[in-house]
Amino acid sequence: MNREQLNMLKELMAVQFTVLELHLYLDTHPTDQKALMEYNSMVHQLEVLKQQYQQRYGPLTWGEPSAYPWQWINEPWPWEICYE
């Protein structure tokens, strides 16, 4: 995996992690408006990053469009990547 793809993937991990953290927080604080606003804005950022990544490197998940041939099975799989 080249530098550029790896950096984009890490950026995606970071933003998705922020969304996850706010998500878990909201599970036990459903009426925290500040956290909810933050969550919604981070979800938007994540959506943009995901679309950019998938357009360049193929689907990250189920239900995404694919170029020919079927891109889903492209290597490397997550455990095969050198994250250095």
Next chain:
Amino acid sequence: MWIYEKKLQYPAKVGRANVKMAKYLITQYGGPDGELSAALRYLTQRYTMPTPQAKGILTDIGTEELAHLEIIATLVYKLMDGASVEELKQVDLGGYYADHDKAVYYVNGSGVPWTATYIMAKGDPVADLHEDMAAEEKARATYDWLIDLSDDPDLNDTLKFLREREIVHFQRFGETLQIVQEYLDTKKYF
């Protein structure tokens, strides 16, 4: 239902292959306080939770534990990468090799396979949430001991990430316990 995402939650690195560490670390795959136990425990306890917050948090933390399971598998896979039969024999993984070659299997650090007796679903939400908080502390302690055992800064970086997640999960279960206790109190005085 569940949907797979073709990425890890964290960029999991190891500095070098190390079969001895693989042997220790695999307990977080198939051991009592490991990620498989955590995921299966939370995902099955959620059905008998009384409040929406509790159903949500068990679903979401249970799902995150599956992502941690994948990180542990990745680390074990990388730690065993390229190991010879001779190296496996030296760290007493000959028995493991006979059963699994270098496949990643659900065992603890002594080779004992995973068992459902590691987890409980009591049906009493207060009892179950206490088990979950204890489970998070036990997993946190296991990561402490694993970091003590390891001299690989790259591996430790990922172990520290997983260790910190246990602390956040403990906090969420603690908050959930509060919500559930208050809910049960109001129910009693109808």
Next chain:
Amino acid sequence: MFAANERMRLARAYVPFQIFSKRLDPMEGLMKGTIFPELYFPYRRHKR
């Protein structure tokens, strides 16, 4: 040490609720394992 009061009774465990104020930026949060500075309690080598 706390005494039991109308908010806290005996024979019960309590974890204080977190109140969200600020968060770390996404990459720093990922590297630390939490985006909440008040929940960050890193590993320290003790003994052994």
